[in-house]
Each structure stands twice: as structure tokens, then as C-alpha cells.
Amino acid sequence: MAEWQVRMVVNGQAVEQAVEPRLTLADLLRDRLGLTGTHLGCEHGVCGACTVLVDGAAVRSCLMFAVQADGREVTTVEGVAADDGTLSPVQAALRDCHGLQCGFCSPGFVMTITALLRDNPDPSDEEIREGLSGNLCRCTGYQGIIAAVRHAASALANGG
Amino acid sequence: MKPAPFDYHRPDSLDEAAALLAELGDGAKVLAGGQSLIPMLALRLACFDHLVDISRIDALRGVERRDGTLWVGATTTESAIGADPAVAAAVPLLARATPLIGHAQIRNRGTFGGSVAHADPAAEYPAVVLALDAELAACSAAGGQRVIPAAQFFTGLWSTALEPEELLVGARFPVWSGRCGFAIEEFARRSGDFAIAGAAVAVELDDGEDRVRRCAIALLGMGPTPVRAAGAEAAVTGRPLAELEPADVGATAVAGLADVPSDLHGPQSYRRRVGAVMTARAFAAATAEAAARPASAGAGNEAATSG
Known part of the structure; x- marks a missing residue:
């Protein structure tokens, strides 16, 4: 099966890879680029652990082939914090x-x-x-996560 | 890598896509957003030698008003449809069905045409297409474009009137004007799941006595395809709202159904009850919306919505 040469920008870095078409974006990120922050739970679009941003839109990276992300801009959890490691308002609120x-x-x-x-x-x-219904958590009971969204919203409203 | 190997094709134009499908025949499957296809490939419930990715064909994407109808291109994402004020104004039922599809992350990738062509009997867009008698446009290299009425499109479980070499281009929705109301109700065990049962209802009342001028009811999850509740539609048409009990409309809607599924979620009898209740709720909501609109000639639905 013919490989495809794909180019994309991941967390601000240009990336070029030859991929089998059946390689998912999640597997490209984790196995080829070493960005193992993107987690794989169910691998068929139920759990939301693999959510990344593609051209700004939150999508499940297990339900997208890497070749479909050709020419796109991808942001993973590794690209959210500031360069010096300061957590983003969302991360800090969680x-x-x-x-x-x-x-x-x-x-x-x-x-x-x-x-x-x-x-x-x-x-x-x-x-x-x-908004959170597409992400499953088996530990927290969600109340802390919901509180974190409210907290992050007010932090962002106050300038981050 | 979980899916079986396949060759990937990414045509830039409709002609190129149609030529590929003609050449590859049965071994090819169209890939749009992939939100149903990719899980099926990952679970190896489906297997194809070729995937033809139509998501980069500009001509297939977008929503526009055309001669009193609303055109929705096949690769328009569900998110785009949900956010488009033109959809909310012209075809409110389509807009209201959208948040019920999967989750936000699914809607960001999933497409209108993918949902319709996948033809899951419990999916929302196929029911809306059927309720509103949309016209589906298909194209192939040999036959050019043809129009398939929604009533003839859904032929069985996950089966449509599309030929293997045909591509769904989009759909043309009639725009209902006058004193109209629209509602879709469904019941699912978890947010984002396919519904156990649901109903999409469109209704128009006359100006004077709140009689039902026309009514369309499509049921989802109640058989191998979405299905129109023709008996219930006929039973309410021409009658004054005051005489109509939503629960009766629901009961009539599910009365004659032949192939109501029975599965882990419950037996046929349970699904019938859920279907009847969803129909009753949607009918009540749609008629309430229509009745609240002013009864004056020319007060079109869109004028009322945007004003």
C-alpha cells in the first residue's frame, strides 16, 4: 500500500513524515513524534482521551488518519503550556x-x-x-473538572 | 495500526473523484469526515482496498440559498451546519438536529453527506432529510448528476440508493414558510450515543383556526431505515389543533411499524413506547411553536425567526 508524504505543523514545528494511509493522527503523534501526551483509550471515538486541535478545532485524533491532517496545524497537550513550562489557565485550573x-x-x-x-x-x-460530554473520566466524578472549567473561565476573563 | 491496509486517494475535483470511483468500483469507499467509517475500519467491521477522500473538494462544501431552497454540500461539517444562521433560519429542523449528533469533537469532523450516505437508522440527519422530503444529488462519471428523492434514498440498514460508483454531492431542502414549527426529540442512554428512538416533526398551521395544514413526522431508530409515520401525518392533517392529543399522535405514529428492532437496550415493545413518547413530545413542541406565530398572510417563517 503506497505511503504518503505528509507535512503538517505540530505545536508550531514543521513536520514531514512518510506514512501508511492507515496510520492514525494519534499514532503519528505518539509513535513517530514522541508526543505521548496524547493518550489513546478506546481508539474508536468514544473516550475523548486523544482529543487534539486540528486547525483550532477539537477532534479525536484516533478518528483521523495522519494523511488527512496533511497541510494542517495540530496542537497537542504538549503545545498548551508556555515555553518556560508555566501551565496554561486551563491546566492550572485542573x-x-x-x-x-x-x-x-x-x-x-x-x-x-x-x-x-x-x-x-x-x-x-x-x-x-x-461541552465535556465527549470526554470520559473514570476517577474524578467530574465535579472537579467542571469546577476547573468555571475557574479557568474566570481566570481567562481576568487576563489569564 | 488497527485498520487493514488500504490505498488512499485524495481527488481535488468532483470529476476526479467520480473517475476514481468508476475505476475502483466496489473496492472503494468514500471517506469524508470518517467519524463512522474510521471506527468501523479500526474494529475491522469493514474493510476496503481503497479510500477516496473527498474532504478537499471545495465544490462539495458549504451551505447556500438557491431559488427558495437551501443547498447543503456533502462535506459541510456538522459543526458548520450547527453554527450557520442561514440553516437556522431556512431549515430549523436541520439546525436543531445537529447538537444531538455525537459530541462536539465528532461534529467538528463529521459531515452532512457522510451521515446521510452512512444511513444509520438511528442517525439524526437521515431522519431530517426524510421528514422534509429533501432532494439528494448524486453524481457519477458515467451518469453525470441525478436527483434522488429522500423517500427513495434509504433502502435498508446502512444501505442507500447510491450506486458504488456514485458520490453524494449534497441535498436541496425545501424552505417551509408560513406558520411552521419544528422539533426533534430523541432518547439515548448516554449523551452522544445513537438514540434508542426519536422523532423529527415539521408542522404548518393554517392562519385562521389553527388547523394542521401539513405535517411531516420521521421516526429514527424504529426500523432498518428512518421511516415516515404516514398514518399519523394523515390523521392530523386538516384537523384543528384543539382536537389533537400529542400522545395519540405518538401512538398512531408507531402503530403500524413492521420492523422495530429488539436489542440489548430493550425489546420491541419498549422501543415502541419510547418512539411514541418522543413523537408526542416533538409534535407538542412543533405545534406550540407554530401556534405562537402570528396568523397573518406573508408572515413567513424566516421573517418571524430573524425579526
Whole structure:
């Protein structure tokens, strides 16, 4: 099966790889680029752990072939914090509000919440729950995560 | 890598895509957003030698008003449809169905045409297409373009009237004007799951006595394809709203169904009850919306929505 040469920008870095078409974006990020912050849970679009941003839109990287991301801009959880390691407001809020326990689902939540608050800076509780419904967490009971979204929203409103 | 190997093709134009499908025949599958296809490939429930990615063909993407109808291109994402004020104004049922599809991350990739061509009987867009009698445009290298009425499009479980070498180009929706109301209701065990049962309802009332001038009801999850509740539609048409009990409309809608599925979620009888309740709720919501619109000639649905 013919390989495809794909180019994309991942966390601000230009990347070029030869890929089999069946390689998912998630596998490209993890196995080829070493960006193992993107987690794989179900690998068929249910759990949301592999959520990344493609041209700014939150998508499941297990439901996208790397070749489909050719020419796109991809942001993973590794690209969210500042260069000096300072956590983004969303990441800081998850830490401060006990929005994680084991942390497996957290990269997906960080990406989903980052896109959610960019598009809707002041979401209602219902909008938060709806916005997070595509990400599963087996530890927290979600209350801490929901609190983190509210906290991050006010932090962002106050200039981050 | 979980899917079986395949060759990938990314045509830049509709002609190129149609030529590829003609050449590759049965061994090829169209890939748009991939939100149903890729899980099926990952689980090896499906296997194809070739995938033809149509997502970069500009002509297939976008929504526009055309001669009193609304055109929705096949690769328009569900997110784009949900966010488009032109859709909300012209075909409210389509806009209201959109948030019920999967999750935000799915809607960012999933496409209108992918959902319709995949033809899951519990999916929302196929039910809306069927309820509103949309016209589906298909094209092939040999036959050029043809129009398939929604009533003839869904032929069985995950099966459509599209030929293997044909590509769904988009759909043309009629724009209902007058005193109209629209609602879609469904029940799923978890947010984002395919519904156990649901109903999409469009209704128009006359100006004077709140009689039902026309009514369309499409049921989802109630058979191998989405299905129109023709008996219930006929039973309400021409009658004044005051005489109509939504629960009766729901009961009539599910009465004659032949192939209601029975599965882990529950037996046929349960699905019938859920379907009847969803129909009743959608009918009540749609008629309430229509009745609240002013009864004056020329007060079109869009004027009321945008004003």
C-alpha cells in the first residue's frame, strides 16, 4: 500500500513524515513524534482521551488518519503550556480544582476545555456539561473538572 | 495500526473523484469526515482496498440559498451546519438536529453527506432529510448528476440508493414558510450515543383556526431505515389543533411499524413506547411553536425567526 508524504505543523514545528494511509493522527503523534501526551483509550471515538486541535478545532485524533491532517496545524497537550513550562489557565485550573486523579483522561480534557473556552468564554453549567460530554473520566466524578472549567473561565476573563 | 491496509486517494475535483470511483468500483469507499467509517475500519467491521477522500473538494462544501431552497454540500461539517444562521433560519429542523449528533469533537469532523450516505437508522440527519422530503444529488462519471428523492434514498440498514460508483454531492431542502414549527426529540442512554428512538416533526398551521395544514413526522431508530409515520401525518392533517392529543399522535405514529428492532437496550415493545413518547413530545413542541406565530398572510417563517 503506497505511503504518503505528509507535512503538517505540530505545536508550531514543521513536520514531514512518510506514512501508511492507515496510520492514525494519534499514532503519528505518539509513535513517530514522541508526543505521548496524547493518550489513546478506546481508539474508536468514544473516550475523548486523544482529543487534539486540528486547525483550532477539537477532534479525536484516533478518528483521523495522519494523511488527512496533511497541510494542517495540530496542537497537542504538549503545545498548551508556555515555553518556560508555566501551565496554561486551563491546566492550572485542573490542578487547582482537583480536576484529575490518575491523569489518563486529562490531556483530552485540557484540549477540549481549551477549545470550549476559546469559542464560549463564559459557558453556563449546562454548556460546560454538554461541552465535556465527549470526554470520559473514570476517577474524578467530574465535579472537579467542571469546577476547573468555571475557574479557568474566570481566570481567562481576568487576563489569564 | 488497527485498520487493514488500504490505498488512499485524495481527488481535488468532483470529476476526479467520480473517475476514481468508476475505476475502483466496489473496492472503494468514500471517506469524508470518517467519524463512522474510521471506527468501523479500526474494529475491522469493514474493510476496503481503497479510500477516496473527498474532504478537499471545495465544490462539495458549504451551505447556500438557491431559488427558495437551501443547498447543503456533502462535506459541510456538522459543526458548520450547527453554527450557520442561514440553516437556522431556512431549515430549523436541520439546525436543531445537529447538537444531538455525537459530541462536539465528532461534529467538528463529521459531515452532512457522510451521515446521510452512512444511513444509520438511528442517525439524526437521515431522519431530517426524510421528514422534509429533501432532494439528494448524486453524481457519477458515467451518469453525470441525478436527483434522488429522500423517500427513495434509504433502502435498508446502512444501505442507500447510491450506486458504488456514485458520490453524494449534497441535498436541496425545501424552505417551509408560513406558520411552521419544528422539533426533534430523541432518547439515548448516554449523551452522544445513537438514540434508542426519536422523532423529527415539521408542522404548518393554517392562519385562521389553527388547523394542521401539513405535517411531516420521521421516526429514527424504529426500523432498518428512518421511516415516515404516514398514518399519523394523515390523521392530523386538516384537523384543528384543539382536537389533537400529542400522545395519540405518538401512538398512531408507531402503530403500524413492521420492523422495530429488539436489542440489548430493550425489546420491541419498549422501543415502541419510547418512539411514541418522543413523537408526542416533538409534535407538542412543533405545534406550540407554530401556534405562537402570528396568523397573518406573508408572515413567513424566516421573517418571524430573524425579526
